[in-house]
Amino acid sequence: MAKLYFNYSTMNAGKSTTLLQSSFNYQERGMRPFLFTAALDDRYGVGKIASRIGLQADASLFTPQTDLLKAVEEELETGPVDCVMVDEAQFLTRDQVFQLTEITDKLKIPVLTYGLRTDFQGNLFEGSQYLLAWADELRELKTICHCGKKATMVIRVDADGKPAKEGAQKEIGGNDRYIALCRLHFKESVYS
Template structure:
């Protein structure tokens, strides 16, 4: 029986590495994974998932107005699809999370969604909120703060390296723009010792 999986963590936790490894594992076993990433995330290029350890995977993209159930249904009419693997799941909207649940329940295709849980203000992303509500299985991937404690906060950095507390929820960036911190150092605004 298929399940909806949500694997979440702070920045630099290895989400993309695990996603690419899962995709490889399915292919290696003769199965057909279908991977997607949001079109708005262009850090590694459009339709490219790139892990900080150097791995990368070319995938299809979707927009915020895309019906993911219909996308997978249409694909299934032409190609075998054993699993849907989705990157940057925090950028999903409510309707898309419900569409992923339909992929699992009606098409019997497992869905593995990887993404952040909270934004730079410590607030849930829309996609994360609904995945936490609907996912059959949830797994927090771990990373550490500069102090060695568990990091679960995503701090957005200003040009001068200070922790920002205001701004648009969605602003694409990598290590130059975000750092994972423990709660104490996030609250203090300390990005290094």
């Protein structure tokens, strides 16, 4: 039975690494995964999913205008699709998450999504909000705060390393711009 999965976490929990490992597992068994990544994030090259430990794979790009259901249906014309995997799933729109449910429910293809739950201000991303509501299974990937507690939040820092309290929700960056923290240290950074 096909399901829609949302694998979520803060930065640096290994979301992309886990996606790439899952993709490899499908391929190793002679199956064909279809990968998507956000066009917004081109840090590692256009159409690339890359992990901090050096793994990478080519992927189809999605923008807010991309019809994911149509893209998968077109891909099915070239051969079987055994799984759909989406990196940077927080950047999906409500309509795109609905399209992923259609891929699961009507095309009977499992969909594995990977993304952040909240932004640097503690607010849900649109894609994450609807994945949390509509996914069949939620899986939290864990990482730790500098204090050793589980990190559940992320802050954005400026060039001087000070927490940013304002700004656009979507701003691409890595360890130079974002720090994963537990809720206590998130509140101390953002609200003090």
